[in-house]
Amino acid sequence: MTLRPVQVNIKALDASAVGRFWAEALGWSAYSPGVTTYVGPAGGLVWPDPVAVGIDVVPVLEPKTTAKNRVHLDLATTSAAHQAELVARLQALGATPAHVGQGDVPWTVLADPEGNEFCVLEPREMYRDTGPIAAVVVDCADPRAMARFWGEAMDWTPHEVTDDHAGLRSAKGTGPYLEFLRTPDVKTVPDRVHLDLLPYPGNDEAAEVARLRALGATDLDVGQGDVPWTCLADPEGHEFCVLAPS
Numbered sequence: 568m569t570l571r572p573v574q575v576n577i578k579a580l581d582a583s584a585v586g587r588f589w590a591e592a593l594g595w596s597a598y599s600p601g602v603t604t605y606v607g608p609a610g611g612l613v614w615p616d617p618v619a620v621g622i623d624v625v626p627v628l629e630p631k632t633t634a635k636n637r638v639h640l641d642l643a644t645t646s647a648a649h650q651a652e653l654v655a656r657l658q659a660l661g662a663t664p665a666h667v668g669q670g671d672v673p674w675t676v677l678a679d680p681e682g683n684e685f686c687v688l689e690p691r692e693m694y695r696d697t698g699p700i701a702a703v704v705v706d707c708a709d710p711r712a713m714a715r716f717w718g719e720a721m722d723w724t725p726h727e728v729t730d731d732h733a734g735l736r737s738a739k740g741t742g743p744y745l746e747f748l749r750t751p752d753v754k755t756v757p758d759r760v761h762l763d764l765l766p767y768p769g770n771d772e773a774a775e776v777a778r779l780r781a782l783g784a785t786d787l788d789v790g791q792g793d794v795p796w797t798c799l800a801d802p803e804g805h806e807f808c809v810l811a812p813s
Contacts, residue, residue, distance in 0.1 A: 569722035570764040570775055570809065571737075572745065573615040574605070574623040575640065575703055578759050579681050582626040588680055589622050591660055592642070593699040602626060608698075615765055618741045619698055623763065631682045631759050635667050635706075635752070637805065638760040640685040641674075643694040643701035650675070654687050683759060694744075702734070702744040703762065707803050710747040716802055717745065719782050721764065754804050757789065761806045763796075772797065772811050779809070 579585035583597075586604030590597035598605045598612045607613065607621040614621070644650040654675045658664075665678040673689040686704075688694065694701035707713045714733035718725050723735040723745060731749040736742070745762075766775050776797045780786075787798040787806055795811040 569770070570720060570766055571615070571722060572620050572703075572762045573765045573810070574621040574763045575638075576761050576763050576808065577622060577624050577683060578627040578629075578631075579624050580627065580630055581681070582624040585679060585681055585683075586622070586624040588660055588662075589624070592657055592662075592679075593622075595621075595699070618739075620700065620703065620743055632756050634756050636684055636759050637706040637750075637752075637754055638758055638762075639683070639704050640700055640760075641694075641702040641704055641746075642685065642687045642699060643697050644688060644690050645695070646690055650687055650689055657687065696741070697743045700743040702746045704746045704748055705805060706750040706752065707747050707805075708749065708753070709803070710749050713747040713801070713803065716783055717747075720779055720784075720801075721745075722767075758806045761808070763808045763810055765810045766812050768812060770812070772809060776809050 577585065582604045586597040586606055589606045595606050596609045604624040605621055607616050608619050644653055657677055661680040662677040665676045665684045667676055667684060669676050675687045676684060677687060678684050688701055710731060710733035711728055714725050714728050714735060718735055722738060724738045726734040726736055734744045734746045736744045766772055779799060783802040784799040787800045789798055791798055797809045798806065799809065800806050
């Protein structure tokens with residue numbers, strides 16, 4: 568029994584506008600099959616995408632707090648010129664510079680139109696074949712423990728696990744990484760950004776949820792009511808959802 572991450576869930580006051588921003592930022596397309604706006608590779612809606620981890624922008628009534636998100640996206644670039652061009656284009660689309668204590672670093676920290684932080688990385692060889700999203704990055708206290716939990720929760724393979732940083736990637740060697748970064752700050756507010764996981768065809772959602780609880784996940788009530796997905800939190804309290812197979 569295993570799960571796979573199929574989308575990054577972003578809460579927004581204006582889901583359509585934030586979805587359009589991310590579609591243009593990534594060179595993807597925005598689709599509105601229901602109340603949410605899904606952003607995925609161009610060429611028609613395919614869900615779940617066999618390679619990419621999409622973005623699902625969900626409308627909410629509460630604006631983002633001033634607290635830094637503990638989950639963010641890193642965007643890949645292929646050259647210094649590409650990084651500069653991408654930063655300029657994103658700012659023209661409505662992104663703004665963000666200051667999260669990064670100091671003098673070779674990457675650029677920006678925020679989307681509703682304040683969700685993300686990074687535009689300098690060219691790195693390890694991200695040359697990820698697509699526009701290099702990594703989904705999670706701030707945490709213990710990257711090793713997080714890699715163990717998420718490695719058992721999903722079918723992704725661990726890469727470079729240390730006390731300060733750990734990464735996972737699809738065993739197929741495609742798509743973005745899921746990375747855990749040791750940070751001194753602690754979680755104080757609900758996550759504005761989280762992962763949605765999906766069982767593989769033939770696997771049972773309830774059985775997968777039970778397995779996750781045995782690994783250390785806890786049930787989470789965010790006011791979701793009677794819905795076909797299950798809201799959980801990982802051992803450090805990061806929210807995530809297990810979707811029902813469709």
